[in-house]
Amino acid sequence: MGLTNRDGNMTEMKRAGLVVVVTAGGRNPQILINALARRFSEVVVLLEPAESKSVFVRRRARKLGWPVALGQLATMVASKFGKRFTEGRAREILETYGVSDVPNADVRTVPIPSINTPEALDRLTKFSPDVVFLVSCRMLAAATLSAISCPVINFHAGINPRYRGLMGGYWARVNRDEENFGATVHLVDAGVDTGDILYQTRMTPGKGDTMHTYPLLQTAASTGIAIRAVEDALAGTLRPMTVAGPSRQWYHPPVWTWIWNGLSRGIW
Template structure:
């Protein structure tokens, strides 16, 4: 009898992440989810400020706040994407989901040690620490809403649209290392951006168009046929656009 592969998916949840998780669960019956708790805003902001300074951090925070005012408009577009692609944005019924403190928490590591997965897949969770990575003996893959390495980090779809770089709008599955989306690329889905997308809908649109890519990447990981490669694209870590960039791009280019 063929052994059913064990896959642990670590995620913080959210619509686009559940689309990816559900695609894996529908293909691989041995999928189990470790759902990490939300990170506090103060911890998030302090960490961001250490990287880019408080002025940029404040600008990015205001963008996140302002974009939320358009949530009702974004919801209409979200509903269109869900209907067009027959998406499920909540955990599938019967999918095993276990809450953990964080991807780097002792409880998460204990579960990984107990389950002995054949592959760990990340979809919208905290970065894994070096200690956590060292403790995982199987392949670790990450789903990223952006084309690496040019759009590492956050809001990759918005930056691609905002700079007119439509040929590099899409998603990436890559090996996980200690950097921010810096691991070698397993596969990528290059998509055509819909002009109706926004900062709030890019990730869902990308997830809708990259489910087959995700399943293929995991199949490669389980079969030992991964052929990760580097890219000739420039490597840039992105963050949410600061409010002055967001408003200028929206008003001048119509890219929100």
């Protein structure tokens, strides 16, 4: 259903409902924010600061050891530096899927220190959202999650449960599992990307795609499933699914793994 504007063209009527997006920001989350803002009447963003690299390294070192943690940090630095050389492919992806990464001044953005702080939870509660949508933010603490009364949905750039965690597209390629290169929208529970699945979409990376562009491709090709999941939440028609199969949490590859796969197999 739509409305006719003064030029005689049909415009889609926005769906009523308050959607609160929690994110640390960035190009990929902005694509989803823009897509949601085009479809729903009210979208508010709670914007966290990015986690410091020192916190990241210490947490990874506790879990995986210092050599691996520092190797992963080196890959992250290389990825950030390398993105400047893949901007042409990035623009091509945006044009192919008709999405925008331009900040939307019409979307209200509220800075928060972390979604897991009392201040942020108080703000969220006062908004009384109909659905909370997570993308590239801190993992919700159990107390935070239990205090949210509406559905909480997460966008994940990977096919769950095979590729939980980080760099799902990269690891699908490394594992010769390209049929599981894609993205998942799922309900949030206490685990890392372990909540019941709502929708998944798969796509094929191009020859020019690398670790620098995989997440962008996964996001740009998946705005439709994000919108459908939020629509279901607003309508009270969520249909969560439990998918059987291998389940593993992945991380950034250490820099030596990334270089080896790049030189030996052309997977960068």
